Amino acid sequence: MNADLKEFIRRALEKQAKREEIAQALRQAGWAEPDIAAALDIYAEMPFVTPVPKPKPYLSAREVFVYLVMFTALYKTVYDVGALGFNYVTHLFPDPSLDVSFNFSDEIRWRISSLVVVFPLFLYTFRLIEKAIAADPAQRESRPRKWLTYLTLLIATVTLVCDVSYLVYNALGGELSIRIALKASIVAILAGGNFFYFLMQMRQGERV
Amino acid sequence: MKISPSLFAGFIAFSVALAIAGGLTIIDSPRTSRLKRLDVKRLRDLQGLSAAINTFKSKTHGLPETLDQVTREQSAVAINLRDDAQQPYEYRVKDDASYELCARFDANDGGGYAYGLPGGGKHPAGRYCFGVTAAR
Numbered sequence: 001m002n003a004d005l006k007e008f009i010r011r012a013l014e015k016q017a018k019r020e021e022i023a024q025a026l027r028q029a030g031w032a033e034p035d036i037a038a039a040l041d042i043y044a045e046m047p048f049v050t051p052v053p054k055p056k057p058y059l060s061a062r063e064v065f066v067y068l069v070m071f072t073a074l075y076k077t078v079y080d081v082g083a084l085g086f087n088y089v090t091h092l093f094p095d096p097s098l099d100v101s102f103n104f105s106d107e108i109r110w111r112i113s114s115l116v117v118v119f120p121l122f123l124y125t126f127r128l129i130e131k132a133i134a135a136d137p138a139q140r141e142s143r144p145r146k147w148l149t150y151l152t153l154l155i156a157t158v159t160l161v162c163d164v165s166y167l168v169y170n171a172l173g174g175e176l177s178i179r180i181a182l183k184a185s186i187v188a189i190l191a192g193g194n195f196f197y198f199l200m201q202m203r204q205g206e207r208v
Numbered sequence: 209m210k211i212s213p214s215l216f217a218g219f220i221a222f223s224v225a226l227a228i229a230g231g232l233t234i235i236d237s238p239r240t241s242r243l244k245r246l247d248v249k250r251l252r253d254l255q256g257l258s259a260a261i262n263t264f265k266s267k268t269h270g271l272p273e274t275l276d277q278v279t280r281e282q283s284a285v286a287i288n289l290r291d292d293a294q295q296p297y298e299y300r301v302k303d304d305a306s307y308e309l310c311a312r313f314d315a316n317d318g319g320g321y322a323y324g325l326p327g328g329g330k331h332p333a334g335r336y337c338f339g340v341t342a343a344r
Binding site for chain 1 (some may be wrong): 210211213216217219220221223224226227228230231232234235236241319
């Protein structure tokens with residue numbers, strides 16, 4: 001948060017300026033709408049001799065731990081689902097250019113075993129976090145949450161970029177088969193679903 | 209556009225259920241997996257026997273008459289003469305350079321690979337004999 005902007009709003013509110021007037025002045029000075037809204041949101045809308053700051057959203061170490069567990073469990077869940085999808089596609093449409101017959105059973109057993117443990121962990125921590133946000137919507141704005149959500153968006157974006165590159169690479173190599181298309185679709189659905197949800201979450205947070 | 213957390217959790221749950229269901233249709237049942245692992249162990253035993261017979265032949269310039277002869281010569285290497293059910297592996301000399309090694313398998317090709325056995329050790333379920341030509 002820009003210190004000058006914060007100071008300007010504090011002084012304006014002290015001089016009994018209305019919030020709409022302050023916003024109008026800042027707009028004319030060229031400040032962006034989200035910056036104006038965020039800066040005005042620092043002070044509570046209540047009558048008092050001086051502007052009263054709102055409490056900053058704060059996550060305790062315990063909550064950061066829950067976030068880290070939730071995101072790690074989510075990444076592992078999505079990765080295992082994708083890997084199982086890939087194995088299923090390879091099982092249905094074996095690659096005739098590979099002469100080594102690969103036994104998937106062991107890997108599939110590992111992935112299923114991992115999902116049986118890690119998915120309930122994701123669901124449990126996800127629900128814990130959603131309950132905490134429902135009880136205190138200010139948590140939506142907390143920094144660790146934003147950082148981890150943007151990190152998830154970054155991972156999803158990189159995955160989607162690699163996915164499209166994988167399609168182009170295979171198309172150039174004359175391998176644009178149903179097998180490649182299905183694998184690329186699995187990645188697109190999983191990474192795209194996550195990207196879309198967390199992007200919407202961030203936008204919702206900015207509107208709050 | 210707003211996506212509720214429940215909808216997102218549902219999307220993940222659905223993909224997990226689909227992935228597990230798909231995976232379960234590919235893998236063997238726990239019982240078959242166990243039987244196949246035992247088959248792989250039998251195949252490893254036969255591979256060990258075949259290697260020991262080769263070593264015996266290179267030392268003595270002849271095939272052993274019985275597997276006991278091999279174990280006496282190869283005391284440094286652990287050689288299993290019986291499978292998990294304590295059934296002895298069968299050994300039969302065919303001529304100067306070739307012999308048969310037989311075992312009983314529970315499943316049709318358990319996924320194991322054995323060097324030195326024909327076809328890498330591919331076998332049907334039941335009693336099966338591998339015709340092996342000893343290394344010169």
